[in-house]
Amino acid sequence: MCLAIPALVVELLPADMARIDLDGMRKEVSLSLVDDVAVGDYVIVHVGYALQKLDPEEAAQTLALFAELARQP
Amino acid sequence: MRYVDEFRDPVLAQNLSASIALEAGAGFGYRFMEFCGGHTHALSRYGVLGMLPSNVQMIHGPGCPVCVLPIGRIDFAIRLALEHDVILCSYGDCLRVPASDGLSLLKARAQGADVRMVYSALDACKIAADNPQSQVVFFAIGFETTTPPTASIIKQAHAAGLKNFSVLCNHVLTLPAMEAILNQPGGVPLDGFVGPAHVSTVIGSAPYQLVAQRYRKPVVIAGFEPLDMLQAILMLLRQVNTGRAEVENEFTRAVTPQGNRKAQALVNEVFEVRDAFEWRGLGSLPWSGLKLRAEFAQYDAEARYPEMHFVSVPDHKACECGAILRGEKRPQECKIFGTVCTPDNPIGACMVSSEGACAAHYTYGRYRDVMQEGS
Amino acid sequence: MSKAAYVRPLDMAHGRVDMSHGSGGRAMAQLIAELFAAALGNEYLAQGNDGALLPQINGRLVMSTDAHVVAPLFFPGGDIGCLSVRGTINDIAMMGAQPLYLAASFILEEGYPLADLKRIVDSMAQAARAAGVPIVTGDTKVVEQGKGDGVFITTTGVGVAYDGVTLSGDLAQPGDKILLSGAIGDHGMAILSQREGLAFDAPILSDTAALHGLVAAMIASGAKLRVLRDPTRGGLATTLNEIARQSGVGMMLQENTIPVNPAVAAACEFLGLDALYVANEGKLIAICAAEDAERLLAAMRAHPLGQRAAIIGAVLEDARGFVQMTTRMGGCRMVDWLNGEQLPRIC
Numbered sequence: 178m179c180l181a182i183p184a185l186v187v188e189l190l191p192a193d194m195a196r197i198d199l200d201g202m203r204k205e206v207s208l209s210l211v212d213d214v215a216v217g218d219y220v221i222v223h224v225g226y227a228l229q230k231l232d233p234e235e236a237a238q239t240l241a242l243f244a245e246l247a248r249q250p
Numbered sequence: 251m252r253y254v255d256e257f258r259d260p261v262l263a264q265n266l267s268a269s270i271a272l273e274a275g276a277g278f279g280y281r282f283m284e285f286c287g288g289h290t291h292a293l294s295r296y297g298v299l300g301m302l303p304s305n306v307q308m309i310h311g312p313g314c315p316v317c318v319l320p321i322g323r324i325d326f327a328i329r330l331a332l333e334h335d336v337i338l339c340s341y342g343d344c345l346r347v348p349a350s351d352g353l354s355l356l357k358a359r360a361q362g363a364d365v366r367m368v369y370s371a372l373d374a375c376k377i378a379a380d381n382p383q384s385q386v387v388f389f390a391i392g393f394e395t396t397t398p399p400t401a402s403i404i405k406q407a408h409a410a411g412l413k414n415f416s417v418l419c420n421h422v423l424t425l426p427a428m429e430a431i432l433n434q435p436g437g438v439p440l441d442g443f444v445g446p447a448h449v450s451t452v453i454g455s456a457p458y459q460l461v462a463q464r465y466r467k468p469v470v471i472a473g474f475e476p477l478d479m480l481q482a483i484l485m486l487l488r489q490v491n492t493g494r495a496e497v498e499n500e501f502t503r504a505v506t507p508q509g510n511r512k513a514q515a516l517v518n519e520v521f522e523v524r525d526a527f528e529w530r531g532l533g534s535l536p537w538s539g540l541k542l543r544a545e546f547a548q549y550d551a552e553a554r555y556p557e558m559h560f561v562s563v564p565d566h567k568a569c570e571c572g573a574i575l576r577g578e579k580r581p582q583e584c585k586i587f588g589t590v591c592t593p594d595n596p597i598g599a600c601m602v603s604s605e606g607a608c609a610a611h612y613t614y615g616r617y618r619d620v621m622q623e624g625s
Numbered sequence: 626m627s628k629a630a631y632v633r634p635l636d637m638a639h640g641r642v643d644m645s646h647g648s649g650g651r652a653m654a655q656l657i658a659e660l661f662a663a664a665l666g667n668e669y670l671a672q673g674n675d676g677a678l679l680p681q682i683n684g685r686l687v688m689s690t691d692a693h694v695v696a697p698l699f700f701p702g703g704d705i706g707c708l709s710v711r712g713t714i715n716d717i718a719m720m721g722a723q724p725l726y727l728a729a730s731f732i733l734e735e736g737y738p739l740a741d742l743k744r745i746v747d748s749m750a751q752a753a754r755a756a757g758v759p760i761v762t763g764d765t766k767v768v769e770q771g772k773g774d775g776v777f778i779t780t781t782g783v784g785v786a787y788d789g790v791t792l793s794g795d796l797a798q799p800g801d802k803i804l805l806s807g808a809i810g811d812h813g814m815a816i817l818s819q820r821e822g823l824a825f826d827a828p829i830l831s832d833t834a835a836l837h838g839l840v841a842a843m844i845a846s847g848a849k850l851r852v853l854r855d856p857t858r859g860g861l862a863t864t865l866n867e868i869a870r871q872s873g874v875g876m877m878l879q880e881n882t883i884p885v886n887p888a889v890a891a892a893c894e895f896l897g898l899d900a901l902y903v904a905n906e907g908k909l910i911a912i913c914a915a916e917d918a919e920r921l922l923a924a925m926r927a928h929p930l931g932q933r934a935a936i937i938g939a940v941l942e943d944a945r946g947f948v949q950m951t952t953r954m955g956g957c958r959m960v961d962w963l964n965g966e967q968l969p970r971i972c
């Protein structure tokens with residue numbers, strides 16, 4: 178359900194649109210559901226809409242947690 | 251792919267898998283439901299199920315919008331396309347779903363209906379703008395994740411004064427379905443839920459408190475990558491083993507407690523909750539679906555074509571989807587699994603999309619059954 | 626030239642196909658002379674008869690035919706013209722044969738621009754010349770507007786099998802190794818990137834290529850080849866399932882050995898597709914005896930079309946014909962047949 182993928186915002190376009198990049202694949206998506214998105218942010222894209230900004234610090238923490246939780250059972 | 255590949259690391263996966271085995275111990279069995287079809291698909295596709303100890307069982311939930319969509323709703327769309335000559339736009343997921351009279355949206359297209367696959371609601375709106383002489387209907391399905399884009403496009407159509415665009419709304423809600431499963435008479439043998447990833451980016455983690463508090467079931471919201479799922483299962487095991495029933499969030503990189511307020515407000519502005527909506531496999535559930543508010547009736551295909559109405563179509567008698575979606579049975583326990591009912595010829599809801607419990611097991615996991623039989 | 630006999634040359638810039646171009650009359654003769662023969666010209670076509678008279682061939686003949694429909698007709702990395710030439714060359718090559726001659730039939734839709742038709746025919750000519758396989762005979766028909774999709778091309782090929790080489794989908798044996806000549810999914814994804822409603826930008830080109838040179842190098846390596854197939858429609862997964870069923874064997878693949886270009890992988894993630902099921906037009910699967918696998922791999926990698934070749938798995942004993950795969954995560958799953966056309970999984 179709800180296929181969505183984190184993609185890099187590479188260009189802000191008129192009418193609340195943005196160009197996103199995923200390893201060279203580029204597509205225009207709508208930013209109408211999110212606020213304060215800037216070039217360089219990662220957004221979670223679903224059916225052509227950015228649903229949420231991805232929080233890089235939280236992502237790093239989660240990855241750190243994997244390593245840690247997996248070590249101390 | 252940044253933020254994707256890191257979450258598929260095989261070494262960390264093996265470590266997490268070992269921790270899960272340790273945490274699960276030799277004790278009694280654990281039964282967790284991944285509500286969301288995206289999790290079902292990912293668990294199978296990445297082979298995560300095979301990395302779990304045998305006493306941790308994953309029950310595949312009803313969070314697959316294509317699976318739970320009643321046949322009568324697709325019949326509705328097909329009749330609009332065939333009898334009212336509308337351009338019917340749909341996400342690719344729905345095109346092959348078998349409907350009544352041996353039809354599907356794809357087969358209707360072969361009979362001359364103008365059915366178009368779109369990637370985004372934006373594309374449907376564009377088709378309407380490009381074809382002012384035709385009525386364009388967008389077949390909207392999905393949970394809370396997919397609803398805000400539909401709401402946004404209705405607002406956009408309104409602002410542009412589009413007269414030839416409407417939406418056949420089949421949007422449904424996650425929590426009423428979770429409650430329907432938890433409210434089974436006699437209770438349900440479930441120890442906790444892996445909570446949806448992208449639904450939760452919109453609704454936030456707070457609404458699941460209901461499940462944790464009223465039903466005493468732990469919920470861990472998890473991302474869709476394999477490490478996310480392993481981690482969530484580990485967190486669920488730890489909750490169960492320490493007697494906790496809390497809402498925990500593994501997917502903090504995209505899910506906050508309140509979710510996406512802007513998207514929520516937009517959805518509230520455009521949609522309201524229906525008294526009841528039929529779910530394939532679960533039956534009619536109160537307060538479980540959305541419809542357009544009266545102010546937006548001109549974009550509501552149901553209001554625009556009042557002579558059409560939804561006709562409920564019962565599922566095959568042998569189909570065990572209800573029991574499977576409630577976690578009472580496994581796909582291979584259905585008598586017609588893999589024989590009469592296959593992904594090429596789906597009889598019940600769970601076989602319709604690759605995210606359905608039966609289809610995921612057929613496509614990715616059935617080699618295990620036969621090996622067990624043979625040995 | 627007398628005034629009466631003067632024929633205005635075809636208007637390649639603005640002209641369009643009309644019904645007279647398929648009627649067998651003078652207009653058709655002109656189209657053939659000025660467009661087809663001019664581009665494809667070779668001694669056999671120049672015979673100008675209903676068929677081509679070819680030199681004697683010694684050996685076992687291989688023949689194959691393939692109808693080509695593709696939308697759009699021009700796509701990143703190729704067009705229906707070069708695709709139709711290479712598709713049939715590859716079908717002959719997969720039989721363990723050297724392709725020799727091609728025939729081509731065109732179904733043209735009334736109103737199709739001659740300029741585009743010329744581009745397609747030129748592309749065919751170039752592909753045939755580069756491959757060293759001439760188009761020796763052909764035919765053209767025109768259908769009314771709305772009854773075709775621009776251009777359909779059917780190509781038929783003849784080749785001669787390499788001495789001592791017999792390849793067939795039912796010859797895979799438990800223990801054999803499975804090799805793949807390069808990254809998968811580029812052709813299908815290049816087409817999809819142009820599709821209305823899905824369109825996206827990506828540095829993805831169709832991998833269309835004639836594989837007979839690669840096959841010749843593989844056969845020259847002396848490796849004991851059992852099966853060659855090009856995984857076109859339905860992709861790698863479907864082709865492997867076909868072989869498994871034909872041979873009555875199972876297979877075990879290693880996901881991390883299967884090359885996929887990053888942009889293709891990204892587009893798959895974005896659209897909910899699986900690269901294992903996405904079409905290829907310039908890749909082959911080889912199954913050979915285990916002891917020859919390394920030698921075959923070296924021969925493939927030495928060829929420009931096999932630089933990223935890899936051993937991707939092995940054939941197992943399994944009467945059910947299941948193809949399984951060890952995932953990159955270290956788990957296991959089945960790789961099943963494709964269920965109908967692969968549709969994006971989005972919502």
Ligand code: SF4
Nearest residue numbers: 569570584591598608
């Ligand atoms: S196998 Fe088919 S009929 Fe049986 S429960 Fe699953 S979907 Fe229903």
